[in-house]
Amino acid sequence: MEPPKFHAFMFPWFAFGHMIPFLHLANKLAEKGHRVTFLVPKKAQKQLEHHNMFPDSIVFHPLTVPHVNGLPVGAETTSDISISVDNFLSEALDLTRDQVEAAVRALKPDLIFFDFARWIPELAREHKIKSVSYMIASATSVAHIHAPGGPLGISPPSYPSSKVFFRGNDAHTMTAFYKRVCHQLTTGFKSCDVIALRTCKEIEGKFCDYISSLYHKKVLLTGPMLPEPDTSKPLEEQYWSQFLSGFPHGSVVFCAFGRQTVLEKDQFQELCLGMEMTGLPFLLAVNRPRGSSTVQEGLPEGFEERVKGRGLVLEGWVHHTLILSHPSVGCFVNHCGPGAIWECLMSDCQIVLVPILNDQVLFTRLMTEELEISVEVLREKTGWFTKESLRDAIKSVMDKESDLGKLVRSNHAKLKEVLGSPGLLDGYVDNFVEALSDLINVKKI
Incomplete structure (x- = not known):
């Protein structure tokens, strides 16, 4: 008999980089007939x-984000604030507990997914429902929290080779991550009923096993949870499609750093100049730099005229999957964010990484030094890169005669073939949903 359908609550951290992957998971659950x-x-x-691909099965329950001292008036997500104010938003999230509990009491779900709200498992137990700690960050970075110098001071027995360590400003980059996340994450892992990770064993299996052994809990894997294709606007109708179509196969460099990254003006200009110096056609999709009212206002002097016809700068977020699937695009420069990395893994593009925050640094090390399917842009002591280092990284993989380019292209193709094998990713979803059903049935017995 088919197991009964369940009703799941989802309560992610108030950042679109977390809410959207949670919603991708919600779509998969709804596709199987469950309610969210x-x-x-x-x-x-x-x-x-x-x-939301299943509005009849996935219902949004709006929360009022309380104001706390230090949080800008009206701020509700990380998009509304600078990273230095994240702790105040975390405090505001904790103050929504009464609203969350009222919703649980009224709607009586079977289980609740969370990431940073460490009090969810306690609330769930009080109402006799199951809690799932769902982390969208890489298992690599989660495991490193327990490495030497990490909060628990325990070394993962199967950590990657000694090459994978912080360098230069990386340690400084990770400090804020430790302070804000480690306590929430470890407390949530200890208290929840089951741990779930957005990854697959073919890439991070040893880290998943380590986390399971450390917490003596089952670790469920969802696979990459790639977004559904956006069919609302055909590719040929996208206003950048005509630009891309004017270049040879695999020649265009696409660069994007996600929704949350806002660069300083000098960093932004160094990025633009580095793209220009490659001599290759490029599409750059970024947020306006700090202090500028538009992207164009922040561009280097004379830049638009010099790259006219071969360089296009777009403001804000664009649909990565559509761009990466365009035959003219041959390289993806990105920040190694959880979503971006899975998108480029499943593409045929060369991968150039510029990690900016916390877990992005560690997954970059895995991609570049363990799996050898990408290159990382070298940084200066300032923590940023020069236009020359960006140019060199891109050209090293776009040059068809480059030994490094041949190596990462070959390794990427092999991994993509594994990940794309028939039934692999669907199998992760099927097994995940089956495990959740078993968890709920145990509760009801």
Whole structure:
């Protein structure tokens, strides 16, 4: 007999980089016939609705984000604040506990997914439901929290080779991550009923096994949870499609750093100049630099005229999957964010990485030094890169005669073939849903 359908709550951290992957998972659950109530800040709902592929099964439940001292008035997500104010938003999230509990009491879900709200397992036990700690960050970075110098001071027995360590400013980059996340994550892992990770064993199996052994809990894997293709606007109707179509196969460099990354003006200009110096056609999709009212305002002097016809700069987020699938695109420069990395793994593009925050640094090391399927842009002591180092990294993989380019292209193709094998990713989803059903049935017996 088919197991009974369940009702899941989802309560992710108030960042679109977390809410959207949670919603991708919600879509997979809804596709299997399950119901989802998605707890979300009021203003964020409108920006998330177009990601909801099953509006009859996935219902948004808006939350009022309380104001706390230090948090800008009206701020509800990390998009509304600088990273230095994240702790205040975390405090505001904790203050929504009464609203979350009222929703649980009224709607009586079977289980609740969370990431940074460490109090969810306690609330779930009080109401006799199961809690799932779902982490969208790489298992590599989660495991490193327990490495020497990490909060628990325990070394993962199967950690990657000694090459994978912080260098230069990386340690400084990770400090904020430790302070804000480690306590929430480790507390949540200890208290939840089951741990779930957005990864697959073919890439991070040894880290998943380590986390399971450390917490003596089952670790469920969802696979990469790639977004559904956006069919609302055909590729040929996208306004950048005509630009891309004017270049040879695999010649265009696409660069994007996600929704959350806002660069300083000098960093932004160094990025633009590095793209220009490659001599290759490029598409750059970024947020406006700090202090500029538009992207164009922040561009280097004379830049637009010099790259006219071969370089296009777009402001804000664009649909990565559509761009990466275009035959003219041959390289993806990105920040190694959880979503971007899976998108480029499943593409045919060469991969150039510029990690900016916390877990991005560690997954970059795995990609470049363990799996050898990408290159990392070298940084200066300032923590940023020069236009020359960006140019050199891109050209090293785009040059068809480059030994490094041949190596990463070959390794990437082999891994993509494994990940794309028939039934692999669907199998992760099937096994995940089956395990959740078993968890709930145990509760009901």
